[in-house]
Amino acid sequence: MAERPTRRTPRTTRARVVRKRYLSPRMIRVVLGGESLADFPAGAYTDHYVKLLFPAEGVRYPEPFDLAAVRASLPRDQWPVTRTYTVRAWDPAACELTVDFVVHGDEGLAGPWAVRAEPGDEVLFLGPGGGYRPSPEVDWHLLVGDESALPAIAASLEAIPGGAPARAFVEVAGPEEEQELSLPPNVDLRWLHRGTARVGDRLVEAVRALVFPPGEVQAFVHGEAGWVKELRRHLRVERGVPRERLSVSGYWRLGHDEDGWQASKREWNARVEAEQEGASEAPDAGVPAGPRGGAAGH
Ligand SMILES: Cc1cc2nc3c(=O)[nH]c(=O)nc-3n(C[C@H](O)[C@H](O)[C@H](O)COP(=O)(O)OP(=O)(O)OC[C@H]3O[C@@H](n4cnc5c(N)ncnc54)[C@H](O)[C@@H]3O)c2cc1C
Numbered sequence: 001m002a003e004r005p006t007r008r009t010p011r012t013t014r015a016r017v018v019r020k021r022y023l024s025p026r027m028i029r030v031v032l033g034g035e036s037l038a039d040f041p042a043g044a045y046t047d048h049y050v051k052l053l054f055p056a057e058g059v060r061y062p063e064p065f066d067l068a069a070v071r072a073s074l075p076r077d078q079w080p081v082t083r084t085y086t087v088r089a090w091d092p093a094a095c096e097l098t099v100d101f102v103v104h105g106d107e108g109l110a111g112p113w114a115v116r117a118e119p120g121d122e123v124l125f126l127g128p129g130g131g132y133r134p135s136p137e138v139d140w141h142l143l144v145g146d147e148s149a150l151p152a153i154a155a156s157l158e159a160i161p162g163g164a165p166a167r168a169f170v171e172v173a174g175p176e177e178e179q180e181l182s183l184p185p186n187v188d189l190r191w192l193h194r195g196t197a198r199v200g201d202r203l204v205e206a207v208r209a210l211v212f213p214p215g216e217v218q219a220f221v222h223g224e225a226g227w228v229k230e231l232r233r234h235l236r237v238e239r240g241v242p243r244e245r246l247s248v249s250g251y252w253r254l255g256h257d258e259d260g261w262q263a264s265k266r267e268w269n270a271r272v273e274a275e276q277e278g279a280s281e282a283p284d285a286g287v288p289a290g291p292r293g294g295a296a297g298h
Pocket residue numbers: 049083084085086087099100101102103104107108109110111112147148149151152250251252253254255256257258259298
């Protein structure tokens with residue numbers, strides 16, 4: 001049974017791998033199912049995410065798993081390690097939750113777990129969290145991401161309301177990583193091939209070169225923290241996009257695992273805010289960051 005969530009002990013769900021397939025050489029789709037998903041509360045946001053729980057090295061937790069008890073009885077370095085993944089799709093009728101994993105080599109926990117995952121394997125996770133969905137109140141939408149944000153961008157593009165125009169840029173390693181997506185009319189999705197360039201360079205170039213359509217934009221910008229910071233600056237300072245129309249955050253950071261990145265993320269975000277909001281000529285500069293106007297809170 002799912003644990004009743006509280007502020008201190010978020011909901012823990014126990015699921016099993018139902019099936020898995022490669023969408024492309026570097027992207028694996030894992031479909032999870034199981035009884036405790038029955039009342040899974042996804043749907044409010046298109047960037048819903050879960051936090052997969054991996055046991056700390058050498059630690060076995062008593063069954064049934066109880067996160068509150070683990071946190072109360074063990075030192076922090078023995079708590080489960082978390083990895084954050086977008087809910088690419090949630091099908092309440094079939095009780096199936098779809099997660100797409102970037103395969104980024106042998107390093108790490110979650111990427112290699114997805115490579116090894118087999119039907120029947122068990123996984124525990126927290127969530128969902130989330131904070132963005134395309135607003136019906138803007139004139140157009142801009143979505144920008146590397147492959148880690150492709151699941152959220154694809155889910156968001158599928159939910160663009162009222163035929164509003166959307167421009168999306170997704171950077172992937174090469175043409176073999178492009179996915180067939182079924183998108184509403186007025187969505188213009190450009191695939192950018194990284195090749196040997198630094199991650200995100202092509203995205204920054206493409207958005208800098210974009211002639212913005214007239215009217216108010218809502219922007220969703222996620223992926224590796226370095227390029228996300230650069231593009232946030234461009235959108236806030238040079239284009240004057242109001243912060244409440246920006247959902248922007250580093251989903252991962254080159255050279256850091258998720259534990260290291262999460263530990264420094266708050267400070268990183270505060271520094272970005274201080275640098276860029278000081279430089280912004282936009283009329284709302286100085287307004288305290290909301291959960292989405294600054295960095296998303298994951
Ligand atoms: C809200 C949110 C939603 C996310 N959704 C998704 C999603 O749907 N799919 C997805 O694949 N990722 C997603 N991510 C990113 C994912 O959480 C990180 O990539 C995470 O670090 C992967 O964990 P790991 O155990 O595989 O690697 P880690 O142990 O965290 O890192 C090991 C090494 O791999 C590097 N690395 C990590 N991720 C990547 C990458 N994508 N490309 C290249 N090198 C990398 C690290 O810098 C480190 O050097 C999301 C992140 C957030 C915050």
